[in-house]
Amino acid sequence: MAGRRAGALLALRALLAAAHPQCLDFRPPFRPPGPLRLCEQYSAFGCCAPEQDAALARRFGALAARVDAALWAACAGYALDLLCQECSPYAAHLYDAEDPATPLRTLPGLCQDYCLDLWRSCRGLLRHLSADPELRALEGDRTKLCRYLALDDKDYCFPSLLVNPRLNTNLGRVVADARGCLQLCLEEVAHGLRNPVAMVHANDGTHRFFVAEQLGLVWVYLADRARLERPFLNISRAVLTSPWEGDERGFLGLAFHPRFRRARTLYVYYSVGTRSREWIRISEFRVSEDDENSVDHSSERIILEIEEPASNHNGGQLLFGDDGFLYIFTGDGGMAGDPFGKFGNAQNKSALLGKVLRIDVERPAHGPPYRVPPDNPFVGDAAARPEVWALGVRNMWRCSFDRGDPSTGAGRGRLFCGDVGQNRFEEVDLVQRGRNYGWRAREGFECYDRKLCANASLDDVLPIFAYPHKLGKSVTGGYVYRGCENPNLNGLYIFGDFMSGRLMSLREDLGTGQWRYSEVCMGRGRTCAFPGLINNYYPHIISFSEDEAGELYFMSTGMPSATAAHGVVYKVIDPSRRAPPGKCQVHPAPVKVRSRLIPFVPKEKFIWTPESTPRPKPRKPTKAPRRSRPTAPAPVPTPRPTWRPTRPNLRPTRRPGGRKGSGRRRGRLSTAGPVPSDGAVRLVRPVGLSPGRGRVEVFAGGRWGTVCDDGWDSKAAAVVCRQLGFAQVVRAVKRAEFGEGRALPILLDDVRCAGPERTLLQCTHAGVGTHNCGHEEDAGVVCSHQDPDL
16 A cells, blocks of 8 residues: 555656746746857757846856855856856746745755755855855755755756756657647636637737627727727627527628728628528728727628528638738538539539638729629639639638748748538648639548549649547637747647637648648646646637737637627647747837726636646537527618618527538427327428428327438438428438438338328338438438429
8 A cells, every 4th residue: 555655646746747847937938039158058948038148147257256266266167057047947946936835046956966066165155146044054064055955856956957858858849748739828818708709900000909709799909908898899780690509690700901000991791681581791891080999880881792591601701811802701501511503502613602702892982892803713714703712612610821930931821721521521721722622522531422522623622631520520720820929839720629629730841741730738737837827728619810919819618609708718828938038029009098998807717737638528509499480580681871780689580500510400399289190291401491391200100200311212202292282302312411310210211102102101111110220311302382393
């Protein structure tokens, strides 16, 4: 028992002694901007800039003038060693600065053998280095003196820490745990937000950042993180969304004109709708002439509207490129498998859905709302919309332009996007002019529509990275880090997953052009134990952003509802290395504030753990009750030409689906009412589908169940359509295109109908409840009152 206890204590000590470089100012070490003259051993990495080194040199010179020449000749090397430990990357350990319960040492912690040598040769030097009276009192007692100068954690004593491979092998690099997970830390920036979908800056020198909520409000935060009480923009009465968790509709994107200081315009992307129609809208607003922190709501100018056949896959990103043009990222229109037209919206160049669009919003006073840049790739193609810049995308959720390497500019202008997958893979794409990104032929690196995938004319571009659904089910695109404060992160593309809460990274191998994957964890043990840093976050990662200086942030929430104020903005911090002091200072331009300021008070706390902080586990989102038809009006859209909002009805008009990811929906119908007879059928429809489309569910033996598509054909579908009162069958739908009925048993398999049967039970089948298939093969139908060939 004693042996096991001793082993456990040793293991705990090893965990507590995890490498944790930290300076006396409680921040990470850095690479000095120039060589150090006195403490040159720390010129490559440590805690001293040339200014601190010069101050230590003055102290060293003062010692030389004060100490007896004979003593100084023997002890100058010891004096240099002891003074320069303030520049050590482990200075906080050497001086006990990490432990608030102990006073800051006046001399660094010394290893026993070094202390004994110092005592034998130069103990008279110590009184000149420190004014500590206890140290002077112990000067004559070697044992007590060296015990006084010792550290509890012998791994960090000087000079042994200089040759400790665990402390020095990866010193100054991004720390990875035993699983290869990069250990970073976070700083809380804002909280209490309702599904923060975007955070952008105006690039106007003020270093303000603007955070958009899904409901349709945008808030201003000043450089000191104080928030203005009045919103910058409020179009919540026009935005179509609901309180249901996972509803993808709402205010989705925001971008400021690249010359905002002169143009004073911004562009927004949001959902609007009526009882029977939904569409996305891109509008321009102007900032108020009287208040630079408020939008003139009457200035809305609609740039573009695109009808949405379903309520999911809405896209939502707006970006201005270096070319000054506005890039718009649309989803494929929703539902599963992009079922619109022969090859889907994404492959249809004449459709604006499933695309990256590029337009010119600079216009004459009385011209069209936008113009098409003449170098767009499909200008002149009669079969294509000229706005299209790239095609074959499913639902790109969060894209970014690379600022380029701060020194060389390498990588500048590259366009990275996270494209949400169907039911197997999520992907990250490097988007280029005129290229096809494969959906619905391909999902990730794999074929989805095999016939379309085999078409050589597709000429699609593979993603730079794809991951299976065991890692996450809804990618959130991020940024290539190009900021100043965390030099080790330069060139690292950091992104996440909304469903799993996983933070991830890619780094390009410049030799091969391949991208290497590393997961990102929150720091192990005391890795994030710097003042103001935390090592935990809420799991639903909604969006990433950059501030005006290029520092990286992400937004997440514990409850993915547009009405739940659980959203937090986090800043990404590398605890292993920082930029030299003073290098990253910003000087915000003054901002005239007409609203009351709400000071920022952080709420999140550091959590000590002996291992990397595990990923937060997302809670399962609640589902809205399914309704066969809308029962309440959607929020009224902004009428043209002026903005006159109406009050929204908070009762949702439709059952929202899960967030951008699956493209599949499950619904529960009410059990109230008379018990149906055997053979009755019903359709379960995803959001946005018209009547006559949906997954087939059949009643047999006192229960509802689904039908497998092994032998599902148009004759069987025709039986269902007739039962439901439709004259025509348009299509027999297979492979759970309208979702999986996992809450139900599979009742029918191998269904074969001749045509005149009144119910599916009258057709031949394997027997009620007998099957050899799964819910991924649930059958559906598309019915119509009109002949589809007319």
